[in-house]
Amino acid sequence: MSTAAAILDLARAWLWIGAAVAALFLSIGIGRIDPDARGAFVFRVLLVPGLLLIWPLVLWRWWRLEKGDRWLPRYRPPSAHASAAAAMSALIMAALVLSYGARQDWPDNIAPRRITEAGS
Amino acid sequence: MSERPFFVGYLGLPRGLRFMTLALAVSLLIGGGLLATVIARAKDDPGPGTFRFDYGRQTVTGIVALTPTPILHVTKGSEHIEAGRTLMLSGQGKNGALLRARALEGRLANASGILLTRGDLDMMQLVCGEAGLGPADGDAPMAPEPEDLGRWELAGEICDGKCAAGAMRPGTGIAHKACASLCILNGLPPVFISTRPIEGETFLLIAGTPEDPMPPELYDWVAEYVALKGQIVRHGDLLVLDIDTATLERTP
Numbered sequence: 001m002s003t004a005a006a007i008l009d010l011a012r013a014w015l016w017i018g019a020a021v022a023a024l025f026l027s028i029g030i031g032r033i034d035p036d037a038r039g040a041f042v043f044r045v046l047l048v049p050g051l052l053l054i055w056p057l058v059l060w061r062w063w064r065l066e067k068g069d070r071w072l073p074r075y076r077p078p079s080a081h082a083s084a085a086a087a088m089s090a091l092i093m094a095a096l097v098l099s100y101g102a103r104q105d106w107p108d109n110i111a112p113r114r115i116t117e118a119g120s
Numbered sequence: 121m122s123e124r125p126f127f128v129g130y131l132g133l134p135r136g137l138r139f140m141t142l143a144l145a146v147s148l149l150i151g152g153g154l155l156a157t158v159i160a161r162a163k164d165d166p167g168p169g170t171f172r173f174d175y176g177r178q179t180v181t182g183i184v185a186l187t188p189t190p191i192l193h194v195t196k197g198s199e200h201i202e203a204g205r206t207l208m209l210s211g212q213g214k215n216g217a218l219l220r221a222r223a224l225e226g227r228l229a230n231a232s233g234i235l236l237t238r239g240d241l242d243m244m245q246l247v248c249g250e251a252g253l254g255p256a257d258g259d260a261p262m263a264p265e266p267e268d269l270g271r272w273e274l275a276g277e278i279c280d281g282k283c284a285a286g287a288m289r290p291g292t293g294i295a296h297k298a299c300a301s302l303c304i305l306n307g308l309p310p311v312f313i314s315t316r317p318i319e320g321e322t323f324l325l326i327a328g329t330p331e332d333p334m335p336p337e338l339y340d341w342v343a344e345y346v347a348l349k350g351q352i353v354r355h356g357d358l359l360v361l362d363i364d365t366a367t368l369e370r371t372p
Contacts, residue, residue, distance in 0.1 A: 104345040107371040110275035112318045118268035
């Protein structure tokens with residue numbers, strides 16, 4: 001199997017699992033963890049595309065909330081903005097330098113060469 | 121309460137933050153400019169390929185051949201396409217023309233569309249339906265006899281012929297890998313760009329089988345610079361390369 005075909009298979013599997021999670025979460029889960037969602041159904045369809053993509057995050061949050069995790073701590077202001085910004089800048093620069101380092105040079109030094117004549 | 125200066129947008133800049141803000145602004149301006157210059161200078165030249173909308177729609181007559189990518193040996197040219205030239209054929213967007221061309225293999229056909237050119241690469245993007253590629257009246261003359269040019273050792277890049285011809289800029293290189301793979305998967309002509317001309321041609325059409333217009337082993341090598349060996353056959357004024365996939369190597 002080529003790498004491209006493997007990536008396509010992986011993406012297909014990811015989306016199918018996402019569809020299963022979406023069906024489960026939107027029919028059962030959302031009402032269990034969010035009282036405001038009970039009795040409201042039309043908006044749930046709008047969540048399907050996002051669920052297809054980030055279903056692991058949805059499963060994780062669902063599990064945490066089922067175990068009694070509260071919403072409030074999630075909204076505490078993060079305290080690591082400065083270091084996160086510095087780390088991200090460093091990462092971007094590192095990615096740039098590494099990608100340019102790994103870049104191939106046009107193989108201009110290799111000229112076409114006939115190995116065998118026609119018909120041989 | 122903390123005495124550290126704190127910036128609030130609508131209250132103006134605190135005195136203690138002025139020097140740092142100014143230094144940061146100047147550094148960002150100079151650094152951003154330098155970074156942009158370095159990145160822009162490191163970019164490869166996208167080449168002179170382009171859609172020839174300035175020519176307008178061209179209609180020619182010719183003999184359809186399959187490698188299995190569809191090509192047209194022009195027998196009756198137009199204002200900008202002279203008879204005797206061999207055109208690669210593509211559909212609109214990322215669509216190939218193979219389905220339309222299969223029924224016309226070896227027959228005389230009218231082809232109509234917009235020309236794309238880049239050096240010795242000539243391609244016609246056909247308009248939709250039979251208006252783009254349909255049977256022509258009359259008997260098909262003999263198509264040019266394929267001429268075996270032997271086995272060659274080459275270096276260059278595998279890409280899709282339409283983007284490389286100017287449908288996208290850049291239409292080659294690693295940044296274009298995903299697009300090139302999709303284009304080839306959808307039946308656009310796979311092309312090998314050689315480092316130097318071979319018998320006067322730099323762009324070679326890659327041969328495949330009726331099931332796989334490009335050998336599946338080549339997909340992982342698309343848009344990378346590779347060295348390889350393969351058999352070259354001349355079809356009209358177009359060179360067709362049959363790649364020996366076992367010889368593929370990534371160049372440094």
